[in-house]
Amino acid sequence: MGGRRTDPKAEALHESRTLNPRPESVTDARFTDSEFFDSRDLMQVKYEMVRRVEVDGQPVATAAAAFGFSRQTYYQTAAALAEGGPAALVPSKPGPKGPRKLTSEIVDHLEALLAADPALRSSALADLIHERFGTRVHPRSIERALTRRRDEPKERPKSSPDIPAHSADTAARYEQLRAAVLSGDVEGWRRGWGVLARRGMAAWMSVQHQISVAQQQKPENHPASSKAAPSGQAAELVRVLAGMALAALRPEHDQPPRDQGEDCEHQRRQHGGQGHPRAPAA
Structure with missing residues (x-):
């Protein structure tokens, strides 16, 4: 027996850490009606969720539910997208387990999450940090880190994550x-x-x-409306149809003359098959 067949796209998504573990939870109409959208693609799912709110004006709770996420995950995704663009939607590799887990980048991200939703508790923030950075942090550690940040001098330049130039x-x-x-x-x-x-x-x-x-721009000499000329049987069919159409539109006086055989046959049919009428006797 042959081995189990694999899905190349699922493998590619898994390799990039963007395989949605719960694609069946995505019920947004776009993902059920168009092949452009794939509920297995976690990166596309998250981008479109934020787009639903910021572009289409859908309520956060409605959009989050339609894409299979909580409101907290929505706010985390929106903050990541605002900070680093679509590249920030790719989950980070699991981080180090050493004592220094709350880097300046993570604390910056925590502040962005709280700015978007001040009601977030430290336990929810810990879950969001693990989902975004792959790092387990105790809620109490988050509270202490945020307190230290608030107590730091205001003139301290705030660090920010590296945002891709593109x-x-x-x-x-x-x-x-x-x-x-x-x-x-x-x-x-x-x-x-x-x-x-x-x-x-x-x-x-x-x-x-x-x-x-x-490659992205259309050549000026080749407008989108122009089409390639038909060839083979298609070209022959076009020629036949064109000839039929022209013959039907041609005025009667422009029709080519019929030969004598056609004229005799035409006259015979008009006179009941008796041939030419006899000339009257002198």
């Missing part, structure tokens, strides 16, 4: 790809739709900046 450009390119595919424009393939469909959003993000502007 993060905003990545989001813009994804929006362009999204619009092209959903509208049925072939431009979607030039923008990397094949990579996203086969390997997921993380794989697409790693190569999208390599797509040249020339």
Whole structure:
């Protein structure tokens, strides 16, 4: 017996740590109606969840439930997207287990979460930090770290995570790809739709900046409305249909003359099959 067949896209998503463990929990209409969206792609699911709120105006609780997340996870995702763009939606590798777990980047992220939702408790923050950074932190440690941050001099320059220089450009390119595919424009393939469909959003993000502007723009000498000329049987069919149409539209006086045999046959049918009428006797 052969081995169990594997799904190449699921393998690619697992390799990039973006395989959604609960794809069945995504009930958003887009993910059930369009092949562009894949509920297994955790990165795309989270991006579209935030987009539902910030672009489409859907309530946070409604969007979070439709994408299979809690409100706390939504706020964490929105903060990560605002800080680092789509690249920040890729879960980090498990961090070190040493005593220094709450780095400046994590504390910055905690403050961003609290700014978005001040009602978050330290236990919920600990869960969100583990989900985002792969680091287990005790809630009491979070409280002490936030207290130390508040007690530090205000003039201290606040550290911030490294934001990829092309993060905003990545989001813009994804929006362009999204619009092209959903509208049925072939431009979607030039923008990397094949990579996203086969390997997921993380794989697409790693190569999208390599797509040249020339590949993304349509040549001026080849408008989208122009089509290639038919060939083979298709071309022959076009010629036959065109000939029939022209013959039907041609005025009667422009029709080619019939030969004498056709004229005799025409006259015989008009006179009941008796041939030419006899001339009257003199």
